[in-house]
Amino acid sequence: MLRLRNVEAGYGRLKVLHKVSIHVDPGEIVTIIGANGAGKTTLLKTIAGLLKPRSGEILFKKQPIAGCPAERIVFSGCALVPEGRQVFSTMTVRENLLLGAYVRYKRRQKSLVDRELERIYETFPRLKEREGQLAGTLSGGEQQMLAIARALMSGPELIMMDEPSMGLAPLVVKEIFKIISQLRDEGKTVLLVEQNAKAALSVADRGYVLETGRIVLQGPSEDLLENRDVQRAYLGRDLDSEIRL
């Protein structure tokens, strides 16, 4: 569904991504884990079209999308839930969702919007309760759900999420990850970027480890969870002290 080949990108003179190649197959949850500053957000921004890659190839559904503006890429069925939620804080929850469905308005599928809205409210009953409230007044968890719901309103085949668990309470994180695996069950493809490696690997089918702009490791989630380097670096297991015992 999505394939990146030797993608390089950065800001100004700073190169962040070095020859990154990844692929995501339909129906998968793929996660990219890595520390702060590894280039995870840059990678998603490049795929979403907010950032132009310097070189390399990005194919989405076999079509090259590298360098396309963000607004075009959404129309092709690839949606991004941006880092830090980025809801329209001065607008109501309902308005946020309707704007998410802009792609459908443009395609003159207005009747689909109401149906989709109902489906979304079923998945996120909290958002229905707060329908008329300004998005800026929601709690962090609710805003994250709104951001995910807004991206879903465009009816994407691939949904990319940038750190959906950031700054949220453990219980809320659990709920968010439940929703993510629910999305796969509905047939959506998810590309998940996370610092919370443990949670991400537990829902994902496959994973990539990104370190200073390079993919250093990849494989099925179970293998990565077992990998000692991953355990030490991202899962917080202190192998040195275990050996001493």
Added chain:
Amino acid sequence: MSVELFFQYIVAGITYGIIYAIVAIGFNIIYNTTGIINFAQGEFVMLGSMIAISLTPYMPLLLAIILAVIITMLIGALIEILFIRWLDSPSVLRMIIITIGLSILIREVALAIWGENVRALPYFTGNEVSSISFGGVHISPQVLWVIGVCTVMVLILQAFFKFTMVGRQMRACAANREAARLCGINAKNMVTLSFMLSAGIGAVAGCVVSPITYSQYNMGTGLAIKGFTVAILGGLGNSMAAVVAGLLLGTIESFSIWIMPTAYKDAISISILLLILFLRPGGLFGSKEEMTLKEF
């Protein structure tokens, strides 16, 4: 002061106030989508009325006004496409200098086309001397036109931003440009649209007020300063507050004639502008918190 005179001042205040408010709303619409102050806003008002005046000999008044508004909107779009659109993430200062330059350019072109003559649209109903009286208060019918048209325009704008998809898209761009793009909204087109909208409402205001205040190639400068004062007074970006602030400034100006020579009328808005910039840069209705989020 007699009661009649008091109300006469009030009505005059509202008339000018609502025009200031419209100019301020024009500032706000562009500020909200781009983060810049378009100092050519007053020129849109001038263009609207001057074009309408030039068209009136050839067609009925209403048609001339509609055509003038459309032409001004197209000029607004053209300005954005030629001078703003292709800039790749320009600094605020650069954009402001561009709009100041544009205002001078438009003024000079207007001078070349229309000369220095003072012109005016005919009164929409009645003439210079006709008046409607409400219990001793004499009001020109044109004043009612100004107040009526502007009020309706403000209400339509509110409804537009609240209930239409395009209005929501514009607000989304104002709230979070990147997120709006991720929803598939073309932010650049929204900026063009905001220039068209500001130009359009400015032109309408210019047309309705022309019979009372007369039009000249340089009428935009004064209006821009008043409108800017009102926009700042209400809090940049807040259109409803701009209406209140506009009526306030209009009324203050109108009552100032009672205690000071008319010549000082314009000095008042400048003093208010300076005072508000020193004391409450967030505006009367703005919050400090909001101010810290703004670029300037």
